[in-house]
Amino acid sequence: MPVYDYRVHPEHEGCAxxxxxxxxxxxxxDPPLEYCPECHAPIIKIITAPALGRSKSMLDDRAKAAGFHKLTRVDQGAFEKLY
Ligand SMILES: [Zn+2]
Structure with a gap:
């Protein structure tokens, strides 16, 4: 049976x-839970991404950033040779 994490909608105070x-x-x-069973404030489902997936995407971003800088340097080198 799946267990989901919920919390009150950020625009609402919610209850304890x-x-x-x-x-x-x-x-x-069951229909999706949309309101707190205690105070009936709107709630949102929390999607908890595994820590491994999160760090992998951070590495991808870093690699992309590094690749971009590398390409920029190559382009600058090419310009230096041309002129
Ligand atoms: Zn509540």
Whole structure:
């Protein structure tokens, strides 16, 4: 049975139950939970990405940034040879 993390919508204060987030076990057949069961404030589902995936995308960004700088330097080198 999947357990989902929810917390109150950022634009709402929520109550003691939902302001810091809560876990709710849901049946797949259940309709999506949209309101706090305690205070009925709108809630959002928290998508928790695995830490491994997050660090990988950070590495990708860093590699992309490094590649960009490298390309820029090559371009500058080519210009120096041309003129
Ligand atoms: Zn609440």
């Amino acid at each position: 139950f939902c302001k810091d987030g809560f876990e709710m076990m849901r049946l797949l057949a």
